Amino acid sequence: MKGKIEIDQDLCKGCELCIFFCPKKLITLSDKLNAAGYPPSAFSGNGECTGCATCALVCPEVAIEVYRG
Ligand code: SF4
Numbered sequence: 001m002k003g004k005i006e007i008d009q010d011l012c013k014g015c016e017l018c019i020f021f022c023p024k025k026l027i028t029l030s031d032k033l034n035a036a037g038y039p040p041s042a043f044s045g046n047g048e049c050t051g052c053a054t055c056a057l058v059c060p061e062v063a064i065e066v067y068r069g
């Protein structure tokens with residue numbers, strides 16, 4: 001199954017949990033800051049996302065939306 005995620009840049013606090021737990025290592029930290037002054041995480045979206053939703057489950061800010069299809 002293929003998936004993709006969207007990360008709400010303004011909810012993200014750059015805690016890196018999603019980066020650590022993504023089994024495919026598809027998430028990185030942005031080099032820009034969001035409105036609250038945190039560097040938000042970014043999805044590399046290279047077609048390897050399985051839609052497993054691990055990233056969304058571990059996110060304490062509920063900033064990740066997962067789409068499967
Ligand atoms: S849904 Fe799974 S594979 Fe896709 S980015 Fe999140 S943790 Fe990684």
Ligand code: SF4
Pocket residue numbers: 007011012013014015016017018019040041058059060061062063064
């Ligand atoms: S787990 Fe959530 S708050 Fe932490 S870096 Fe990822 S998207 Fe941002």
